[in-house]
Amino acid sequence: MRPSINPRRDGAPLLEILGRAGYRQTEPRRLVAALIARQTGHFTAADLARSARAGEIGIGRATIFRTLELLGELEAIERIDLPTGEHAYVSCEPVHHHHAVCTECHRTVDIVDAELHAAIREAARRAGFTAEAHRIELYGRCAECNGSATP
Amino acid sequence: MRPSINPRRDGAPLLEILGRAGYRQTEPRRLVAALIARQTGHFTAADLARSARAGEIGIGRATIFRTLELLGELEAIERIDLPTGEHAYVSCEPVHHHHAVCTECHRTVDIVDAELHAAIREAARRAGFTAEAHRIELYGRCAECNGSATP
DNA sequence: CTTCATGCAAACCCTTTGCACGTCG
């Protein structure tokens, strides 16, 4: 079968990362981690805040932003920029990769592709650049949304 | 020699694009175009506003945003997202391409690379994606900043 | 206990919008 998409179903791994990095595992962070784990695709801070409100759990917006920032620094989640200019996050593995974002279901899959990196390095070289970093974001329809009938 | 970087030195081409698209060539737009032409690399709306203020010319912020939006639609400039999350713009040719941003001097060069696109399409395919769009941004040191002595 | 984290609300961006006035063609 198709590889599973963002297989993290509970917040435990995120909390673990916090713990290992020496941060406290508090209730609000537990809740945020759980909310993130529940996301099927990219999400914004506002999405989490809305979910929190919908779930009757009270977490301050500030805490959400602070936790997202923290997890971002620890590379447990990554911030991506949608074409609309919105800032969104996706949870991901802490290895170098890129994201393919499904415009249909908003899920993301990690792209780890040596050839792609080679092509990038080559393109940079041709432009006379010493590439330090790069970001790639793909937008399209994922396998599942392609496979099923188009509504 | 190395290809010149963003060779637009005056605002005329931008105005021309506006004119051809049926928009009026007004004084404020002329000023914004000139400001953009003066930029050596990526710039934000705030940068232009600051330059305008410094140059003693009064343009409303709203006009700057509106003009940037307009030029963006006409593909005379393109919006890019810096790793910091800031929204910046770069002037560019209206063909499909990507940007390499120099982390030193902030200038950008357009990247048009068929192989790179092929690699992207291939990576998408492997992930089961039907790619609709993508964005790539390279960050590094440009030829000039590499060539000259590092300060 | 002592430090770290939270919540709240105010403060701060950045960007958009409504509207009366000005100006381009």
Place this chain on the structure above:
DNA sequence: CGACGTGCAAAGGGTTTGCATGAAG
């Protein structure tokens, strides 16, 4: 003239911060 564009100021989001209170280790 008549439509289009501008400026201003206010509104609107999103994100950050200061500070007193509360929980974690």
